[in-house]
Amino acid sequence: MDFEIPQEYVLLRDQFRRFLEKEIRPYEEKYKFENAVPYEVHMEVRRLSRKAGFYGIHLPEEVGGGGLDIFGYVLLLEELGKSLIIHFSTDIIGGAGGPTPILLDGSEEQIEKYLKPLIRAEKTMCFALTEPGAGSDATAIKTRAVKKNGRYVINGRKHFITNAPYADFALVFAVTDPSKGIKGITGFIVEKGTPGFEVGRIHETMTGTRMHGELIFEDCEVGEEQVLGKEGMGFIQAMKWITLGRLVVAAQCTGSAQGALDLAVKWAKERVAFGRPIARYQAIQWMVADSATEIFAAKSILYSTAWKASQGMDVRKESAMAKVYASEMAGRVIDRALQIHGGMGFMRELPIARLYQVVRAARIGEGTSEIQRLTIARRLLEEY
Amino acid sequence: MKILVTVKRVPDPDMKVRVNAEGTGIVEDNMKFVINPFDEIAVEEGLRIKEKKGEGEVVIVAIGPSVVQEQIRAALAMGADRGIHVDVDSYPDPLNTAKLLKAVAEKEAPNIVIMGKQAVDDDYGQAGQMLAAMLGWAQATFAYKVEIADDNSKATVTREVDGGLETIEIDLPAVVTADLRLNEPRYASLPGIMKAKTKPMDVFKPADLGVELSPVLELVRMEEPPPRKGGIIVETVDELLDKLRNEAKVI
Ligand SMILES: Cc1cc2nc3c(=O)[nH]c(=O)nc-3n(C[C@H](O)[C@H](O)[C@H](O)COP(=O)(O)OP(=O)(O)OC[C@H]3O[C@@H](n4cnc5c(N)ncnc54)[C@H](O)[C@@H]3O)c2cc1C
Numbered sequence: 083m084d085f086e087i088p089q090e091y092v093l094l095r096d097q098f099r100r101f102l103e104k105e106i107r108p109y110e111e112k113y114k115f116e117n118a119v120p121y122e123v124h125m126e127v128r129r130l131s132r133k134a135g136f137y138g139i140h141l142p143e144e145v146g147g148g149g150l151d152i153f154g155y156v157l158l159l160e161e162l163g164k165s166l167i168i169h170f171s172t173d174i175i176g177g178a179g180g181p182t183p184i185l186l187d188g189s190e191e192q193i194e195k196y197l198k199p200l201i202r203a204e205k206t207m208c209f210a211l212t213e214p215g216a217g218s219d220a221t222a223i224k225t226r227a228v229k230k231n232g233r234y235v236i237n238g239r240k241h242f243i244t245n246a247p248y249a250d251f252a253l254v255f256a257v258t259d260p261s262k263g264i265k266g267i268t269g270f271i272v273e274k275g276t277p278g279f280e281v282g283r284i285h286e287t288m289t290g291t292r293m294h295g296e297l298i299f300e301d302c303e304v305g306e307e308q309v310l311g312k313e314g315m316g317f318i319q320a321m322k323w324i325t326l327g328r329l330v331v332a333a334q335c336t337g338s339a340q341g342a343l344d345l346a347v348k349w350a351k352e353r354v355a356f357g358r359p360i361a362r363y364q365a366i367q368w369m370v371a372d373s374a375t376e377i378f379a380a381k382s383i384l385y386s387t388a389w390k391a392s393q394g395m396d397v398r399k400e401s402a403m404a405k406v407y408a409s410e411m412a413g414r415v416i417d418r419a420l421q422i423h424g425g426m427g428f429m430r431e432l433p434i435a436r437l438y439q440v441v442r443a444a445r446i447g448e449g450t451s452e453i454q455r456l457t458i459a460r461r462l463l464e465e466y
Numbered sequence: 467m468k469i470l471v472t473v474k475r476v477p478d479p480d481m482k483v484r485v486n487a488e489g490t491g492i493v494e495d496n497m498k499f500v501i502n503p504f505d506e507i508a509v510e511e512g513l514r515i516k517e518k519k520g521e522g523e524v525v526i527v528a529i530g531p532s533v534v535q536e537q538i539r540a541a542l543a544m545g546a547d548r549g550i551h552v553d554v555d556s557y558p559d560p561l562n563t564a565k566l567l568k569a570v571a572e573k574e575a576p577n578i579v580i581m582g583k584q585a586v587d588d589d590y591g592q593a594g595q596m597l598a599a600m601l602g603w604a605q606a607t608f609a610y611k612v613e614i615a616d617d618n619s620k621a622t623v624t625r626e627v628d629g630g631l632e633t634i635e636i637d638l639p640a641v642v643t644a645d646l647r648l649n650e651p652r653y654a655s656l657p658g659i660m661k662a663k664t665k666p667m668d669v670f671k672p673a674d675l676g677v678e679l680s681p682v683l684e685l686v687r688m689e690e691p692p693p694r695k696g697g698i699i700v701e702t703v704d705e706l707l708d709k710l711r712n713e714a715k716v717i
Binding site for chain 2 (some may be wrong): 089090093094096100101134135139148149150166
């Protein structure tokens with residue numbers, strides 16, 4: 083048994099860290115007191131990262147990606163989390179709005195027309211599954227796509243969609259055959275400007291990024307060539323993608339927790355109260371000891387799951403475990419890090435206050451904590 | 467154009483270094499090691515010269531135990547062509563380093579040897595000068611800018627000197643040592659890292675190079691600098707002036 087991280091990954095991670103510190107840190111510093119960053123600045127950062135070879139690094143080389151496997155991808159995401167670069171976290175390697183593996187299910191033309199421009203940091207997309215009436219129970223979506231004369235007419239409404247305000251196209255999940263259950267759901271690529279497709283309200287959120295919004299479809303007509311892969315495959319594509327998405331969340335949460343702990347320990351050794359550094363007080367020591375232990379646990383789950391996934395094994399249960407544990411752990415660790423900083427923790431000079439807000443969403447997106455536990459239990463009960 | 471670049475494995479300068487209890491060296495557990503930053507600049511310069519010429523070979527040489535192959539691979543990942551590992555148990559002193567490098571340089575017969583101006587771990591800053599002297603080659607230390615003549619016979623090197631820059635012309639082959647501002651090293655890309663895994667690397671023992679090591683330095687003891695005393699916050703400018711004048715006695 084060998085727990086050592088292969089040298090080439092260590093080297094890549096070192097390069098990545100240097101890139102973050104040198105090229106991206108100045109952007110993060112510039113916007114640290116802002117809630118929202120202009121879209122053009124996000125694109126600028128993506129182009130920088132593309133140039134350095136990191137944007138889309140997890141996609142296959144055939145489509146213009148870097149060909150990095152899941153284990154390497156997870157290591158870089160963890161490093162990104164640890165850097166506490168928050169505003170630009172989805173602009174460095176890519177997120178749901180950028181190069182995303184779900185489009186690999188598309189036809190050659192779709193890969194050419196939609197995926198490659200994403201990888202080249204020229205375009206943005208959004209992933210639109212959630213609806214006002216269907217979140218955790220995504221099978222309950224009501225958005226309908228009815229086939230008429232070889233074309234589909236889409237009607238419905240999506241909300242909470244990341245990147246909705248400026249996506250060049252949306253991947254929209256709609257019911258094509260209500261009698262078939264999950265096999266009656268299909269993914270459609272709908273371009274901005276298609277008649278009948280509009281961006282609705284922009285959501286005001288806890289973080290205030292103005293990056294989330296509604297999508298409205300009213301008799302929006304698209305051709306067959308806009309179906310991602312095959313009709314009826316939408317839900318299966320979405321679930322496959324979400325399994326990887328859960329590992330992504332776990333990796334970023336584990337890294338963020340480490341970054342927050344690093345700051346907290348340094349602070350505790352320097353900050354003096356009642357005549358000595360607060361690190362000398364047991365109340366503080368227990369907080370850092372618990373945090374380090376929990377991070378270690380999250381990392382162990384993360385690495386072994388990522389390794390399994392890289393070997394092509396089924397990790398639906400493990401990735402749910404990794405996600406629920408890491409996202410809840412990060413909440414605890416970042417909360418403690420804030421507490422150790424006292425009033426300073428509440429100030430935007432440090433990234434902790436912002437991180438505290440951002441990490442809260444990790445327990446909701448890509449399936450809530452409850453849904454992760456449901457997934458784990460379901461698999462577990464089947465195993466006995 | 468054949469370019470020989472030396473790299474040394476050093477503790478990551480961003481990490482906190484601790485001296486071991488015996489005072490014989492540093493604690494290496496959990497330490498991260500990297501290419502000496504000045505050597506990384508040397509590698510970059512080698513690659514740029516080759517790219518500008520449109521031909522040539524960049525050969526990396528490192529001295530030390532087998533772990534230094536990690537740093538050779540890192541340089542190969544940046545784009546260098548092949549590596550030479552001089553396998554010794556511990557890092558030799560500058561004179562013995564220069565002796566080993568001389569043997570490698572004679573074997574490889576490069577047009578130029580590029581080194582870092584010093585290693586950031588022991589900070590000797592001697593190997594480059596010693597190597598040039600032993601080879602009887604010209605040397606240009608603390609390089610800020612390097613230009614190679616079209617026929618590879620000469621190099622024009624701008625050097626960082628106290629209070630300014632100095633430009634000299636030297637005959638090749640020569641030894642050049644890189645200063646901080648010579649260039650900004652590139653990031654090794656993922657394809658570069660993958661390609662580096664299969665690039666050739668030769669391993670030599672000192673005896674293979676006909677060198678017998680004879681240490682001239684003995685490490686007597688290593689100790690940590692005394693901890694810095696905490697600062698104080700003064701209330702007024704007058705108080706500050708008073709302290710500078712009467713306590714620190716600097717004005
Ligand atoms: C910042 C952010 C970004 C998002 N981005 C996107 C996006 O890009 N695309 C997209 O499609 N969606 C996106 N979402 C939506 C997200 O996926 C949903 O919010 C999430 O799946 C939960 O759905 P819901 O909000 O409808 O909550 P509900 O499903 O209504 O859940 C409410 C509560 O009930 C619990 N619950 C539900 N069912 C069960 C059960 N069976 N057992 C126990 N408890 C249960 C839930 O865990 C939760 O606590 C985003 C959300 C956020 C916050």
